[in-house]
Amino acid sequence: MTVTAIVGANWGDEGKGKMTDALAAKSSYVVRYQGGSNAGHTIINSYGKFALHMLPSGVFYPEITNVIGPGTALDIDVLLRERDELLARGVPVPRIVISERAQVVLSFHRLFDELEEERLGAASFGSTKRGIAPFYADKYAKLGVQVAELYDEERLLQRLEQSLAAKNVLLEQLYNRKPINARDLLPELLEQAEKLRSFVCDTSKLLHDAYRNGESILLEGQLGALRDPDHGIYPYSTSSSTLAGFAPIGAGLPPYAITRIIAVVKAYSSCVGAGPFVSELNGAEADELRRLGGDAGEFGALTGRPRRMGWFDAVATRYGCMLQGATEVALTNLDVLGYLDEIPVCTGYELDGQIVMEHFPVTAKLDSAKPVLERLPGWKCDISHVRSFEQLPEAAQQYVNFVEAAVGVRVGSISVGPSREQLITR
Numbered sequence: 001m002t003v004t005a006i007v008g009a010n011w012g013d014e015g016k017g018k019m020t021d022a023l024a025a026k027s028s029y030v031v032r033y034q035g036g037s038n039a040g041h042t043i044i045n046s047y048g049k050f051a052l053h054m055l056p057s058g059v060f061y062p063e064i065t066n067v068i069g070p071g072t073a074l075d076i077d078v079l080l081r082e083r084d085e086l087l088a089r090g091v092p093v094p095r096i097v098i099s100e101r102a103q104v105v106l107s108f109h110r111l112f113d114e115l116e117e118e119r120l121g122a123a124s125f126g127s128t129k130r131g132i133a134p135f136y137a138d139k140y141a142k143l144g145v146q147v148a149e150l151y152d153e154e155r156l157l158q159r160l161e162q163s164l165a166a167k168n169v170l171l172e173q174l175y176n177r178k179p180i181n182a183r184d185l186l187p188e189l190l191e192q193a194e195k196l197r198s199f200v201c202d203t204s205k206l207l208h209d210a211y212r213n214g215e216s217i218l219l220e221g222q223l224g225a226l227r228d229p230d231h232g233i234y235p236y237s238t239s240s241s242t243l244a245g246f247a248p249i250g251a252g253l254p255p256y257a258i259t260r261i262i263a264v265v266k267a268y269s270s271c272v273g274a275g276p277f278v279s280e281l282n283g284a285e286a287d288e289l290r291r292l293g294g295d296a297g298e299f300g301a302l303t304g305r306p307r308r309m310g311w312f313d314a315v316a317t318r319y320g321c322m323l324q325g326a327t328e329v330a331l332t333n334l335d336v337l338g339y340l341d342e343i344p345v346c347t348g349y350e351l352d353g354q355i356v357m358e359h360f361p362v363t364a365k366l367d368s369a370k371p372v373l374e375r376l377p378g379w380k381c382d383i384s385h386v387r388s389f390e391q392l393p394e395a396a397q398q399y400v401n402f403v404e405a406a407v408g409v410r411v412g413s414i415s416v417g418p419s420r421e422q423l424i425t426r
């Protein structure tokens with residue numbers, strides 16, 4: 001009978017998908033409340049390995065209702081394709097509901113994302129090119145299209161024409177492209193709308209009722225605190241809030257509903273895309289950690305891009321947990337560090353001749369910040385089969401205790417492998 005948010009304390013890719021999949025068993029609802037198909041949650045269970053981009057991570061349990069909330073960027077193509085893939089691979093028909101107020105990522109959002117990345121060249125922000133930034137720009141400029149509008153052809157056409165008026169000038173004058181005729185977009189959108197029809201409803205009412213009836217709801221965040229547009233490493237951030245504080249808004253629940261906030265923290269650091277990354281590693285050290293990390297090396301679940309690698313960053317993670325309002329931490333990928341004699345951790349930043357520990361500097365300052373590293377003893381063995389804290393080697397227990405003290409939040413669970421059951425609950 002809880003409303004729980006599972007959110008990232010770092011730059012994303014912390015293993016939220018695995019944690020959500022593991023915790024979903026006890027939930028009635030799993031909700032995506034922000035972001036779109038730029039997510040890449042990797043889940044490994046008895047059906048195989050899946051990288052979910054648009055679907056909530058509860059889709060492997062047929063009794064769970066999976067909600068696409070009003071705060072999300074709905075990519076209809078990706079959602080339908082992912083659902084088909086699940087069915088083709090033997091997963092029971094998942095229960096999916098989509099908010100009638102969610103807005104739709106349109107083909108020209110993806111086009112503008114690509115054109116803009118091309119135009120920016122080396123100065124680009126590392127977009128996943130799923131149209132997310134142009135989508136949210138339109139949403140807040142009141143030029144977006146809500147799911148409900150897909151079922152009113154005249155209104156839809158009007159909305160598309162309004163959205164395209166200024167964009168067509170840009171297409172012709174800035175990008176040297178042909179303008180887009182709103183009418184040409186209709187057939188595909190109307191066809192998609194039909195395929196979607198049976199999933200669409202007032203999900204906010206559904207969730208409110210569930211909340212009032214005391215059912216368990218899991219709110220699944222995408223990316224991490226440091227990618228939040230208000231509090232993260234702007235402009236190397238994403239376009240929707242990645243914080244648990246936004247979850248009730250994006251899902252449609254009362255702000256006081258959440259009682260448990262699990263901040264997922266990775267035992268080392270990884271980051272996809274551009275932006276300052278103080279504890280970043282280079283060369284052979286980075287290659288080795290990348291090769292051994294995650295379930296098959298640290299490569300973006302969406303883009304396949306090699307992730308940038310670094311040691312655990314106490315300054316950034318403490319800040320991330322604070323922003324998330326974490327009531328507990330789930331520490332993931334601890335097993336990966338078993339190859340090291342000693343494990344470096346970043347405990348502070350050297351900045352303008354001073355050591356910064358309690359304050360996470362603004363983006364403009366981060367570029368010149370240097371990591372202050374300490375070394376903790378390694379455990380030099382495989383811990384992926386361990387299922388209790390007490391059975392962990394002494395040095396691994398020490399590492400967990402160090403993280404706990406560094407971020408100031410209890411570590412409630414420890415993940416020691418990518419599979420659902422490779423989890424220690426403390």
Ligand code: GDP
Pocket residue numbers: 008012013014015016017018039040041042043044223293294295296301332333334335336415416417418
């Ligand atoms: P998300 O976006 O936060 O869900 O994270 P991703 O799925 O993109 O990345 C996490 C990666 O780590 C995936 O490859 C997971 O399969 C993997 N993973 C998750 N937890 C663990 C863990 O405890 N140990 C190991 N070795 N891999 C893990």
